[in-house]
Amino acid sequence: MDRGQVASLLEELRATQDKATMYRKLVKIRMDVIGTEAGVEMFYSLGGIRLLVALMSKPYEKVLEVVLSILGNTCMRKDCAKQAHEHGILTPLISIISNIPNPAIQCRGCRLLGNLAQFPAITYVIGKDCSNTAYALTSILSETNNTAVLIMAIRAIRQLWNEKAIRSLMISQGCIKKIVGLLLKFARNEAKALECTSEEEPHEDETEKVVIKRMHAPDRTVTREKFKNIVRHMENSHHCDIVGYQVIKSYRWKDSQDFKMPEAKETVELFIGILKCLQMVTTTISAQVAQEVYDENGCGMKCVVFLCSETSQFRALALKIIFNLASNPDAIDKLTACDVITMASDLIMYANLDDSEKRFCTSVICLLAKEACNRGHIRRSGALQALMKLAKQCFEKRELSMILYALYQYRFDNLSFDILLSNGLVSFLVGVLNDIISEKQVNHIKHDDEETMNTSVYSKRRSSSQKASQKKRSDELFNYKGSNYYRQSKMAKLDPYCSAPESPESGYASTSTRNPSSLTSSPARIDDLEEDLEDNDIYSPVCSDAEEEEPQENPEPTTSSSQPEPADEAEDTRTTEFDILAYLYDDNSNTYLTNEMAATDLDCDGGEEEDPPPTTAPKGEKRLRNQVSFDDTIDDNEIHDIELEIVSSKAFEKNAMQPILTLLWSISKSHRGLEFVQPDTLATLLKICKLSKKPRSRAYQIIANIIKHVDHFLPLLKQDFVFRLHEFKLPHTAHSRCWSCDEMKSACNELMSLFGNIAETGYGQGEIAHILRTAERTQQLQVSIIVTFVIRDSKLLHKLLFDMKILNTVMNIILNENDEGGEELHDQRLSAAACSGITTLAQNLSICGEEEDTGTPSETLEAKEFDNTLTICDESSAEEKVTFKVTNAAGVVESVRVNKSLLIQGSDVFERMFDGDHFVEAKNNEVHLREAISVDGLRYFFYLIRLQTVNKLTGMAPPPKAIGSSLDALSLSQKYMLPAVERSVQNIIKTLLNDDCVLNVFEWSLKNYNQELLVASTYYFLYADISGAAKCKLFRAANKSPYQKEWRRLMNETILFRVQPNLE
Structure with missing residues (x-):
């Protein structure tokens, strides 16, 4: 129809008072005018929307039915919806929905209301001025049995849920419970109905039994209440690992016969509408929402879990609901009782999932891993192996962050360490660390800045605890109410889950303190995972017409358009780059520390739990050369210290290094494995130490733990770890007066000494002797050099250097000679390492230049x-x-x-x-x-x-x-x-004396019989702390000197004098 015909049709409709004529004209408009986009534009521009809004007051049900159908089709457009709102469509529309029980009218009215609610401005007005809307929609859920009406009413509820005022009213009027009731009504298997309201069944908490698995004692079965008391004491003490437990119950999600899948087409559509609505509802973080979805004895939540089965067509929708509930701290126990963790584990291992479903399952497992019992389910079901497999294949940052969060929860779970290690946890985490440090820049501390630098949280707590009176460990265990541990535990109970952000755009729950029974819950949350299920086009479903067929419309639903548009492009960019890991790592057990302090003290390069720089200590407190002390890096209350590091989500918004290192540290303390001693692993940890402001961080402690395991000694001995350790001692070329480089050198010396302590044991001596006698030539040469780096005991050095001729071997490596004096070329790196080994040996034997106070040099005068x-x-x-x-x-x-x-x-x-x-x-x-x-x-x-x-x-x-x-x-x-x-x-x-002149001084001393300079120059050949390549060049020049024999003899005699057994 052209514009003139449409205008004429509207004039005739405006002039007539006959309801039959009205009906015919309206049907003609619906069929011939608004069927196309151009027709809708003409209808809108000619004032058709205003005319139809006026007709809504007519008491003709057939006319109302067609009017609502036309308005429903046209109000999918924003301009049409805006015009209808300006002409006062809301008041008559809500009155029609509330007072006319005709199913066709109610269906079209709810559809129109849902279309209008897709626009935030109109939704805001509905919440502000039309408070009876929530009551009308909630009443429909309980009063009608018409499936089409229920579908449209539930859709309208979903579109209106984002408005806080309407949401609060719906929750208070039991809207969620009624929606869940509808789901149960159509999904219940009447042949084997659940006895949800049975009063004869004793309370679950009274009869449930818990099996406590113990490694060195028989399993113990106790009541659930008794177990809660045990766990409560363990959590308060902060000294015990939380054991995994399994609740004994008859319900298993796969074995459930209480529900059935719908078969009728209308029922399937209703299920889809209910599940989409529950998706929106469960984005609201509230204890009441969790309870009403759970329903009596868990019937509602069990039904949703049932719909996640491998053959269910509703699996993606139901998984999204479970994912939302997993982000709600108040729903965690309920999900656990409904066997959700087993369901997600089974699906991820055995079902053929698409990418979005796999992501939902992974997220559910990761979010529920905070609870010890769920970690036990994950471990026993085999999902832990599947999670590791997914982690290795994951390239998306947010999903990887979620998996890292789950793995971080296993830092105290000793029972799972073997599984994680056997599935390549260490190599996976090292790969992530490599990606992090590849973009990291060196930011060291100079000596000028060391007094003004910020002291870490760890150092502050440590220094204050040293000033306070010392308590025994048992006192802290049983008198914890007087300590910080009790206050932290009490704070943690405000949000026991501690894993979700407050950002509505992030897609995760809020961790803010709240009243669980409050009806004014947190804003609805739209997750980016929802994009896998819904499109971006505004959609209005078509109501069925008993008399005439309406034109088919776009059947693709969406909810994303109901959200307000972003304020600006920059804000949208920030949302895109949001890192959920930063929030998931937020541990409220330490909420007594402010975020400001955490942001200051936790640097992105790793944990800073170190004492202030050693230069601030008195001069008399210098660490001895042969002493290795780790007391200044690891506190007695180790578990508490780990939690102390994760004090603020802000500290990890850009970097996941700290929690990864904490996890590796926890595992390395008690477990050993070949992955720990892989060259790549050790090199990455050393690089982190080198890049850190304070090298004695978690990476340093991990290396110390690796070295302390005796089983790691032989693999470390057979590789170039000691050489790498020495190379990392060297400061950056441009770092003058660098406190961080000095600390790195000291840290490497301590690690070298720790490795040497094991080498000096009977086991270490045996392994060294075995390699020197039976291994390949290259291995023998490498171990000979390592001996000069790590062995400090004089008797053992005498045995190795002279009885087993290691010193002669090392000198031959440097001089490219063999035992017969012939030429034998060696690798340049090996020769340089041999020279560095001689330097370290001299330092260990206290061979050094004289330090006499000779006064002021004369050139100043x-x-x-x-x-x-x-x-x-x-x-x-x-x-x-x-x-x-x-x-x-x-x-x-x-x-x-x-x-x-x-x-x-x-x-x-x-x-x-x-x-x-x-x-x-x-x-x-x-x-x-x-x-x-x-x-x-x-x-x-x-x-x-x-x-x-x-x-x-x-x-x-x-x-x-x-x-x-x-x-x-x-x-x-x-x-x-x-x-x-x-x-x-x-x-x-x-x-x-330096490497340029020492040979001249040595030769002059021999010619002029100057004993003092001869000793000084000989010592300098040994102790000079120059590069390995420079020292190798110096040694080879001395070997070509006319006094070559005297030089070799004096070098050997000097070392022999220091290590001979009769030397006091």
Whole structure:
């Protein structure tokens, strides 16, 4: 029809008062006008909506039926619905629904109301001004048996549920209970009806038995109430693992014969409507919602669980309801009683699920894993293995976060550790950690910042507990009411589940404190998982017409459009990136700590439970070299400390590293496995320590736990773990004055010492000896080097280094030699490690340079005068001068002039030489030196004499331009008997020893018989803390020296002297 015809039709309808004519005109509009989008647009623009709203007041039921049908079709459009609302459609519509019992009119009225409620602005007005809407819809549920009316009424309830005022009224009027009653009415198997109202059956809590599984004692059967008391005491004590238990009951979800699947088409549609409505209802986190869905003795919830069966066509809808309930803390016990965890486990293992159904099942298992009994069900059903399989195949961040949350709940479940380890838990978690640290940047603490840095929560609690009076462990167990543990437990009872956020967009429940019986429950929640079930188009179902068929409309339902549109694009982006793991890890057992403190103290790189930096401690409290103490990283109340770390969801919104490390730490304490000693695992943990501000974090403690297991010793010995540990000691090249790098070095030394303690046991010695005698050549060389890193006992070192010739082997590796003196090339990394091993060995044997207090270096006094030749010879003065002549390496004679008075005043030898004419040098004022003395060395020597004459020469001579000048000055000071100069020069030589000059000093000492410098240079070869490659180059240069044999002998004798058995 064209526009003119539609306008004429509307004019005729407006003018007529005959109900038969009205009916015919309205049917013509429904059939010929609004069947197309263009027709609806013409009808709307010509004022048809206003005309039909006015006709709703006519007392003609047949007319009303068609009017409601037309309005229902047109009000799917936002502009039409807005116009109808502006013309006052709500009041007559709700009056019709409430007062006219005609099923056809009620059906179309509820459909129209549902279409209008799809728009938030109209829904808000309904809740504000039409309070009788909830009563009208709730009354329909209990008063009518017409399936079509029930379908439309339930749909309208679902669309209106988001409005808080209407939701509260519906809950108070028992709307949920009536919807669940309808579900039970059509699903009940009358042949085997449930005896839900039987008064003769004793109360469940009175008769239920609980089996307590004990590892080292027979199983114990107690009443449920008795078991609750046991668990309550264990939770309050914070010192015991919560055991898994199984409630003995006859109900099993698979064996249920109480329900049946609907067969009739209308009943199937009703079921779909009810389940969609329950999806929306269960997004509201309320104890009353959970109770009414549960129904009497669990009939309602059991029916929903039944609809999740493998052959059910309602499985996806029912699983979404179960998922929503699993996010409700008040529904956890009820879900457990209905065997939900077994249902989800069976489906995920045996049913052919699509992606959304699999995600629902996984989420349910993960959310329910907080309860110890549910973890037992998951473990015994085999779902734990399936969960691990899903975890390895998971690439979606939110689903992975949910699985990590579930695995985190097993941190105290010793019975499940073996299953998790055998299914690759460690490698999976290490892979996640690798992904995290790949994007992590180094953010270390400098020494300048260490005093102002924030102290961690752990450190604050630890320091305060040390000041307080000490209590015994038993006192804390049985007098817990006076401690922090009791207050934490009491706070935890406000929200025993502690696993859901308050964000409506997140799709998870709220953890805010609330009154369980309150009717003003939290806002409805729309989860992104719902997109798998519903589309985005606005939809209005078609009511059946007994007389005439209406045009078919889009049959695809949705609820997403009923939600308000996002405020802005940025907010939508934040919702998309929301990380549920941050909320799921929020542990309210520590709610007494504020979120602000947690955000300050918990860094994303891992746990910070370490004492303040050691530099703040008194000087006398330095840790001994051979002492390994972990008391400053692990508190006595270990379980409490773990919970203390998870104090705020804000701390983990961007990083899941801390809970993963806590889980690994819990497992590594009591269990061992080859996955722990895999090179990738150890390398990842060491990288975390290296990147952390405070290296002694959870990763450090995990490595310590791995090393402490004796079964791990041999695998660690056979790989390059010790070499890696040494490499991670080296600071970052650009990190000067870095406190974090210094702490990393100290931490690696402690781990090395811990590994060495096991190596020094009888077992460790046996394994080392076995490898050295029977293993392959490469393995023997590697273990020989490891010995130099980790063994500290002198008697054992003497046996290994000399009796078993390990020292000779290590030196051959460095020098590329074999036992016969021939050439044998070794891997460059192995040679560098061997040199580092020699350095560590020297440090362990306390072979180090002398640390004498030699006073202030002289260059601070005469720094400006050193390069000025006038200080030793003033050419402009008439004073007599002496010329010293030396021959350089090229054979050219060079001379140096010096004031005679300076020589006479500085040395007795020079005084006798030049005071008189007894010597030819005095006559000619010229001295010819036959030794190989450089000009710079000669000038440096005269300069030191000058300092001595003005009493400015301290115990440390000023540094020369080159070490050769110091050696020349030392030779001259010995020749001309200047002990003060000799001592000062010798001290500066020992101070300036480095890898460039130590070989020259060593050779000079042998030629000039200087015992002190010989010892100092030999020691330096051993203890010099330079890179392995640089030391290897130094050793090979010494091995080519003319004094090669003396060098090898002195090196061996120095070490032998420190490890020989008779040394006290």
